[in-house]
Amino acid sequence: MSANARALPPPAPWWLRWPGAAVVAAGAISYRVCEGDLAQLTSARARDAVAGFVGGFWPPAHSTEFLSSLVRPALETLGIAYAGMTLALFVAAPLSFLAASPRVFVTGGDQPTRLHMALHHGVRALLSFMRAIPELLWALLFVRAAGLGAMPGVLAVGIAYAGVVGKVFAEIYESVPRGPAVALATAGATPVRAFAFGVFPQAMPLMTSYTLYRLDCAVRASAVLGLVGAGGLGQQADVALRMFQYDETATIMLVLFGLVAALDGVSFLVRRRLERSRGLFPHGRVALRNRCLAVVGGTAAFGATLQALDAPLWEMLLPSSVTHVAEFAAGMLPPDLGELGKVGTALVETLAISVFGTLLAAALAMALAYPASRKLFLQELGDEAAKRFMVRWQLRRVVHSVARGVLNLGRTVPETLWALLLIFAVGLGPFAGALALALHTAGVLGRLYAEALEEVDLGPARAMMNTGVRPGLAVLAAVLPQAFTQLIAFTLYRWEVNVRASAVLGLVGGGGLGAQLHVALGLFQYPQAMTLILGLLVLVLAVEQLSARLRRALGSGGQGPRAAVAAW
Amino acid sequence: MKWRELVDNRRPPKTFGSRKRRYQARACTGKANFARFNLFRDVDRCYGDGMAGRAPAAFHLSGVGRAFGERDALREVALRVEPGERVAIIGPSGAGKSTLLALLNTSLRPTAGAISILGQDPGALSPSRLRSLRSRIGTVYQQYLLVPQCTVLQNVVAGRLGRLSLWQAAAALVRPSETERVAEVLAGVGLATRIYDRVDRLSGGEQQRVAIARVLYQDPEVILADEPLSSLDPARAADVLSLLMRAGARRTLVVSTHQLGPVLPHFPRVVGLRNGRVVFDKAREAVTDADLAHTYGGSDGELATTGMTLRTGTQPTTLLETPTGTA
Numbered sequence: 001m002s003a004n005a006r007a008l009p010p011p012a013p014w015w016l017r018w019p020g021a022a023v024v025a026a027g028a029i030s031y032r033v034c035e036g037d038l039a040q041l042t043s044a045r046a047r048d049a050v051a052g053f054v055g056g057f058w059p060p061a062h063s064t065e066f067l068s069s070l071v072r073p074a075l076e077t078l079g080i081a082y083a084g085m086t087l088a089l090f091v092a093a094p095l096s097f098l099a100a101s102p103r104v105f106v107t108g109g110d111q112p113t114r115l116h117m118a119l120h121h122g123v124r125a126l127l128s129f130m131r132a133i134p135e136l137l138w139a140l141l142f143v144r145a146a147g148l149g150a151m152p153g154v155l156a157v158g159i160a161y162a163g164v165v166g167k168v169f170a171e172i173y174e175s176v177p178r179g180p181a182v183a184l185a186t187a188g189a190t191p192v193r194a195f196a197f198g199v200f201p202q203a204m205p206l207m208t209s210y211t212l213y214r215l216d217c218a219v220r221a222s223a224v225l226g227l228v229g230a231g232g233l234g235q236q237a238d239v240a241l242r243m244f245q246y247d248e249t250a251t252i253m254l255v256l257f258g259l260v261a262a263l264d265g266v267s268f269l270v271r272r273r274l275e276r277s278r279g280l281f282p283h284g285r286v287a288l289r290n291r292c293l294a295v296v297g298g299t300a301a302f303g304a305t306l307q308a309l310d311a312p313l314w315e316m317l318l319p320s321s322v323t324h325v326a327e328f329a330a331g332m333l334p335p336d337l338g339e340l341g342k343v344g345t346a347l348v349e350t351l352a353i354s355v356f357g358t359l360l361a362a363a364l365a366m367a368l369a370y371p372a373s374r375k376l377f378l379q380e381l382g383d384e385a386a387k388r389f390m391v392r393w394q395l396r397r398v399v400h401s402v403a404r405g406v407l408n409l410g411r412t413v414p415e416t417l418w419a420l421l422l423i424f425a426v427g428l429g430p431f432a433g434a435l436a437l438a439l440h441t442a443g444v445l446g447r448l449y450a451e452a453l454e455e456v457d458l459g460p461a462r463a464m465m466n467t468g469v470r471p472g473l474a475v476l477a478a479v480l481p482q483a484f485t486q487l488i489a490f491t492l493y494r495w496e497v498n499v500r501a502s503a504v505l506g507l508v509g510g511g512g513l514g515a516q517l518h519v520a521l522g523l524f525q526y527p528q529a530m531t532l533i534l535g536l537l538v539l540v541l542a543v544e545q546l547s548a549r550l551r552r553a554l555g556s557g558g559q560g561p562r563a564a565v566a567a568w
Numbered sequence: 569m570k571w572r573e574l575v576d577n578r579r580p581p582k583t584f585g586s587r588k589r590r591y592q593a594r595a596c597t598g599k600a601n602f603a604r605f606n607l608f609r610d611v612d613r614c615y616g617d618g619m620a621g622r623a624p625a626a627f628h629l630s631g632v633g634r635a636f637g638e639r640d641a642l643r644e645v646a647l648r649v650e651p652g653e654r655v656a657i658i659g660p661s662g663a664g665k666s667t668l669l670a671l672l673n674t675s676l677r678p679t680a681g682a683i684s685i686l687g688q689d690p691g692a693l694s695p696s697r698l699r700s701l702r703s704r705i706g707t708v709y710q711q712y713l714l715v716p717q718c719t720v721l722q723n724v725v726a727g728r729l730g731r732l733s734l735w736q737a738a739a740a741l742v743r744p745s746e747t748e749r750v751a752e753v754l755a756g757v758g759l760a761t762r763i764y765d766r767v768d769r770l771s772g773g774e775q776q777r778v779a780i781a782r783v784l785y786q787d788p789e790v791i792l793a794d795e796p797l798s799s800l801d802p803a804r805a806a807d808v809l810s811l812l813m814r815a816g817a818r819r820t821l822v823v824s825t826h827q828l829g830p831v832l833p834h835f836p837r838v839v840g841l842r843n844g845r846v847v848f849d850k851a852r853e854a855v856t857d858a859d860l861a862h863t864y865g866g867s868d869g870e871l872a873t874t875g876m877t878l879r880t881g882t883q884p885t886t887l888l889e890t891p892t893g894t895a
Contacts, residue, residue, distance in 0.1 A: 179711060185675075186673045187706060187707070187729065188730020190729075197737065198715060201718045
């Protein structure tokens with residue numbers, strides 16, 4: 001008896017005992033703070049805007065002249081993405097080894113050295129700094145420091161993505177089974193050798209597919225960077241929207257859609273090829289030659305891309321450039337602490353945008369994930385009886401396609417572009433930002449949710465359906481509970497991403513910190529801008545900590561690098 | 569064929585002294601010594617009569633204990649294993665067998681007592697000396713601990729990382745001469761054709777063989793095997809066991825197991841563990857039913873129900889007979 005009583009865990013804080021209440025409270029507060037007004041969505045103005053879009057978007061502009069004028073920006077977008085991602089890999093790959101917990105390199109009863117621990121913490125802090133500032137903000141800073149063009153775009157993608165990629169790589173190293181490396185170490189291998197032969201080969205498939213996914217993101221991100229003058233398709237979209245050329249905007253979005261889809265295809269092929277890969281080192285001379293050719297070719301393509309983009313990255317290493325950037329950075333110091341109250345308001349608004357956007361997105365994604373899952377909705381748990389009624393079955397297929405289409409659209413259009421569109425419907429301000437964030441995030445989360453739902457054991461749901469329960473209800477009762485912690489983990493990871501994103505939305509009129517930052521940078525008030533950036537840094541790190549705590553409180557089900565890889 | 573010549577012309581050192589110097593030289597340079605590499609080592613000539621007494625014990629434990637937090641996994645263990653000996657460690661689950669093996673391969677340090685491995689105290693060695701000591705001890709793990717995404721070749725080559733630099737090991741995957749050497753080892757365990765297959769495409773028994781091949785390629789003086797038969801069916805278990813015996817025939821071999829039937833006939837010396845203590849440490853012929861009953865707990869009647877009894881009536885069981893065919 002007493003042993004049992006002692007084994008009971010201490011009572012959890014209220015927000016864990018009544019998580020629903022906490023979520024509702026957070027939603028309501030953030031809704032108020034970001035000036036939410038869902039009624040606006042049905043207002044005459046919103047209807048006009050949507051009608052204007054729908055009428056204006058169709059047909060998309062397709063004159064040869066306009067299309068040929070898009071070729072260069074499209075290539076530029078691809079180039080910025082590729083060069084930025086390569087730069088990010090060059091920076092992140094070495095840093096990731098230090099960012100990984102030193103325990104990865106240590107076996108048996110040994111302790112990591114002090115130097116290693118110090119380097120580890122330093123690199124971790126550096127990586128969080130690099131990714132705490134969103135790429136659009138990096139681009140804005142580099143445009144100020146280095147001038148218009150593709151160069152700031154490449155640098156922005158490179159730095160911001162290096163921060164994310166380095167962190168995720170480190171988490172992957174930490175997550176793979178350590179047994180093989182320990183076995184090698186007890187056979188006398190040095191830590192580095194045990195890592196190279198015992199850890200790295202296990203991590204590589206996940207690292208590669210994550211890199212490909214990130215390249216995908218980089219294309220979308222670099223399309224947006226044009227909004228602040230960093231080249232690419234975004235500049236065209238901005239101009240077209242501001243001149244109310246909806247048909248041209250539609251074409252630009254379609255081009256972006258096509259680019260991302262093409263890249264998806266390529267990365268699918270690469271991933272399939274990788275499944276047959278056989279480890280870190282090439283086996284045999286032909287494989288060695290191919291591997292060397294791939295590395296040399298990739299690096300050459302990197303150089304050629306930089307050349308074509310007219311972004312001489314190596315000039316950044318010249319003393320004159322270094323002093324120029326250092327002077328620019330010094331101009332931002334010391335931060336202006338005069339208006340901390342204003343900064344605080346902006347931070348609260350940014351936080352509210354991220355919370356409301358994420359919650360709304362989670363609700364949308366939850367509703368769409370089941371119909372969007374082919375396996376659950378049509379195949380494995382499809383209503384067998386319904387197949388005999390053609391109309392009902394076709395209806396089901398239509399619902400599936402629509403759900404998938406909505407999620408794909410939400411995902412492909414970056415939140416910044418959504419914000420530009422929504423501003424016409426609900427006006428400038430944080431609510432437009434929150435809605436934009438929700439639409440994009442719903443697309444991302446919907447896919448992740450669907451994948452998580454498909455991975456659970458379907459046996460209980462089938463058993464339930466055999467007793468006459470409808471498929472939808474069976475999913476709710478027997479599939480959702482199994483995947484629930486995973487879904488919450490995805491949502492929390494996405495929230496971390498969204499805090500950064502919502503800081504950027506202000507740059508295009510979506511309220512929050514970005515709006516003030518835009519003003520400060522426009523007026524060359526660099527110390528004020530620095531204060532805002534530092535505030536953002538604090539907010540991002542605080543949210544990261546909170547999210548990590550919540551995930552830990554969820555237990556083992558909702559953690560792990562798979563969730564991080566999927567959601568980041 | 570070059571490798572054939574190497575194998576045929578190998579000249580084992582005549583005395584233990586030269587052998588010792590050889591290992592010291594190896595430890596100092598850390599260089600590969602493939603010319604001396606052989607698959608099933610002919611140690612008889614090294615450990616000739618009268619030599620065992622003068623050579624340091626393979627393992628010497630006195631008063632060794634190992635605690636995990638509050639729990640004592642091992643207590644007051646005293647054990648001396650001479651070079652070339654074959655020892656089976658038996659005992660129920662949780663008796664401390666795996667902990668003992670982890671102490672012997674230096675992946676754990678004792679929390680009490682003194683331990684000496686191949687004449688050296690692992691706790692007192694510098695990291696690089698500890699690594700060179702470790703490269704002389706090969707371990708076959710219960711869970712195999714192979715890298716599933718890598719080829720058999722790469723996993724086997726990795727066994728030698730204690731003596732190969734990263735680049736030598738990477739080169740070994742490309743150079744035909746080295747690949748042939750690995751193929752030779754794999755032929756010894758019956759996997760010659762699977763050298764370029766990914767390990768996760770192999771069956772459990774085949775993975776066990778890869779783990780043994782990795783240890784053979786490491787070419788250690790001592791082989792430790794932790795429950796090598798635990799996840800194999802009886803036929804596979806017999807195969808793997810005879811393979812292990814061949815690999816360990818000319819080396820010091822320590823195996824932990826709770827499958828007494830197939831294993832014990834091959835081991836002249838048996839150590840029983842229970843609750844972290846050594847219950848008995850005897851020649852196989854001297855082990856009695858009472859010893860086993862004591863080790864596995866409960867009475868003889870309980871043993872009989874678990875099928876572990878040694879004798880029926882007065883007849884000696886096959887369990888304790890000397891092996892006739894295999895080995």
